[in-house]
Structures are given as C-alpha cells and as structure tokens.
Amino acid sequence: METSSCNISPDNDYSNPIRVSRKTKPDTTVVKTGGVEIGGAEVIIIAGPCAVESHEQLSVTAHAVKSGGARMLRGGAFKPRSSPYTFQGLGEEGLKMLRQASLETGLPVVTEVMDTRQVALVGEYADILQVGSRNMQNYPLLKEVGTQKKPVLLKRGMMATIEEFLLAAEYILNQGNENVILCERGIRTFEPSTRNTLDLSAVPMLKHLTNLPVIVDPSHGTGLRWMVPVMAKAAVAAGADGLIMEVHYKPEEALCDGHQSLALNEFETMMADLRKVAAAVGREIRLP
Ligand code: PEP
Numbered sequence: 001m002e003t004s005s006c007n008i009s010p011d012n013d014y015s016n017p018i019r020v021s022r023k024t025k026p027d028t029t030v031v032k033t034g035g036v037e038i039g040g041a042e043v044i045i046i047a048g049p050c051a052v053e054s055h056e057q058l059s060v061t062a063h064a065v066k067s068g069g070a071r072m073l074r075g076g077a078f079k080p081r082s083s084p085y086t087f088q089g090l091g092e093e094g095l096k097m098l099r100q101a102s103l104e105t106g107l108p109v110v111t112e113v114m115d116t117r118q119v120a121l122v123g124e125y126a127d128i129l130q131v132g133s134r135n136m137q138n139y140p141l142l143k144e145v146g147t148q149k150k151p152v153l154l155k156r157g158m159m160a161t162i163e164e165f166l167l168a169a170e171y172i173l174n175q176g177n178e179n180v181i182l183c184e185r186g187i188r189t190f191e192p193s194t195r196n197t198l199d200l201s202a203v204p205m206l207k208h209l210t211n212l213p214v215i216v217d218p219s220h221g222t223g224l225r226w227m228v229p230v231m232a233k234a235a236v237a238a239g240a241d242g243l244i245m246e247v248h249y250k251p252e253e254a255l256c257d258g259h260q261s262l263a264l265n266e267f268e269t270m271m272a273d274l275r276k277v278a279a280a281v282g283r284e285i286r287l288p
C-alpha cells in the first residue's frame with residue numbers, strides 16, 4: 001500500500017494524528033451493537049422506513065425486514081427535510097416507537113441526530129446514532145457524538161470529498177469514540193436522472209484508506225425504488241460491509257421518500273439475490 005494513500009492525501013498537512021488511517025491502525029474496526037457486528041465477514045443489512053410515522057407502520061415494517069434477513073432497523077424521528085413545510089418527524093414520540101419495535105423484534109435501531117441538543121435524548125433510545133449527509137461538517141455535532149459511548153453512523157456529505165469525509169470521522173475518533181461506520185449515500189454531480197450519483201468507487205477507496213467499516217445507502221444514492229436492488233448488489237460486490245435502505249409497508253402512502261422505498265415483497269426478493277452476491281465475494285448475509 002503506498003504511503004501517500006495511507007496518509008489520506010498526498011499533500012497531507014493535518015498536523016496531527018490520522019486516527020482513521022489504515023497506516024495508524026491496519027485492522028478494520030468491528031463495530032458491535034446488540035449482537036450485530038459491522039466490519040466483520042457478515043454483510044449487515046439495515047432496513048426500515050425513511051421516517052417513523054406510526055406504531056403500526058414501524059412495527060409491520062420492522063417484523064417484515066427482520067424476516068427478510070435485516071439485522072438492524074432504521075427510521076428517522078428527527079428528519080432533515082428540504083422544505084420546512086413537509087413532515088419533520090415525530091420527535092421523541094418516534095424514538096419511543098423505535099425502542100418499542102426494537103423490543104418486539106430484537107433488532108437494534110439506528111436513527112438520526114440533527115443537533116447537539118438532541119444527542120443525549122437520541123442516545124437514550126438508539127443503539128447507533130446517525131449523523132446525516134447535511135450535517136457531515138457540523139463540527140460541534142461531530143464532537144458531541146464523539147464524547148458519548150454509542151457507535152456513530154456518519155453519512156457522506158452530498159458535496160464532500162473522500163478526504164473531507166475522513167476528516168469528519170477523525171473529529172469523532174478524536175473525542176474518544178472509535179466506533180464510527182462510514183456511509184456512502186451519493187454525491188451531487190451534473191447528472192439529474194438519479195437523485196444523487198452513488199459513488200461506489202468510494203467503497204474500495206475508503207477501505208483502502210481507512211480502518212473504519214463502510215456501508216452504502218442505495219435508497220438516497222439513487223432516489224429510485226427500481227434501481228435500489230441492483231445498486232445494492234453492486235455495493236456488496238464492491239466490498240461494502242453493509243447496506244442501509246428504506247423499506248415501507250405502503251410506499252405509496254409514505255410521508256417521506258416513498259418513491260425510493262422498497263415494498264416488503266421487493267425487499268424479500270432483493271435479499272435472496274444479495275445473499276448470492278455476498279457468497280460470490282466471500283462474505284455472508286445470514287438467513288433470518
Ligand atoms: C436518512 O438516512 O434518513 C437521510 C436523511 O439520509 P441522508 O442524510 O443521506 O440524506
């Protein structure tokens with residue numbers, strides 16, 4: 001491995017340790033939560049609705065993704081919506097529903113935290129705290145999640161380079177929290193036919209440069225339900241340690257991102273295909 005790549009950038013002048021670098025720590029970090037290990041041989045599937053909408057919606061979806069082979073449940077209670085007039089999430093009520101669904105299914109939960117003032121509250125209910133794309137360079141928030149104990153799922157900023165992404169993760173590690181999972185979720189390019197351009201080359205590049213586990217979000221990465229399964233397969237083939245994807249029991253009625261959410265039967269079909277791809281690249285997606 002070339003020294004320059006290991007130092008993240010050829011003209012590295014960060015003037016301090018690069019804790020995220022493979023050079024500093026060659027072994028991949030395995031993030032453990034609720035019996036799930038992200039960064040090991042198993043490819044971890046995290047699935048659930050974009051937003052928590054009701055107990056019924058979450059519970060039905062959670063049970064279905066579990067029987068399809070998902071190992072974690074996702075769902076937003078605090079939603080970073082582009083318009084201030086659209087559904088903003090159920091807040092603490094949504095966090096309670098997530099915990100309830102986790103108790104019912106045994107699936108650990110990941111949910112977004114948008115603000116330093118929410119970190120303690122979200123930490124009471126979530127197993128993994130998500131920092132969303134829009135907040136990847138919110139340095140006070142990165143420091144705050146770095147001082148608490150729960151693992152952090154850090155999504156790539158929609159306009160962030162790999163270098164900026166890794167330095168954002170460095171902020172979290174630098175506060176003492178080494179349990180960071182990186183998530184490629186697409187970047188803004190000149191191409192409008194997909195919601196974002198899913199940068200799958202980020203997967204091998206990140207795994208080359210860093211010791212942190214890398215997962216992919218094909219839902220926000222494409223914005224198109226029909227394209228999610230094929231890009232999910234491509235992500236696993238590219239070496240992703242996991243996937244996070246949106247699944248809804250009634251996508252056409254979803255309050256958020258229904259157009260990119262898989263229906264329950266589509267999720268099940270995709271999982272069968274994904275298992276074959278994982279096996280072909282020496283990984284495993286466990287049966288439920
Ligand atoms: C999400 O995962 O719910 C989300 C808002 O994603 P992103 O931050 O990648 O846009």
Ligand code: MN
Nearest residue numbers: 050246256257
């Ligand atoms: Mn969404």
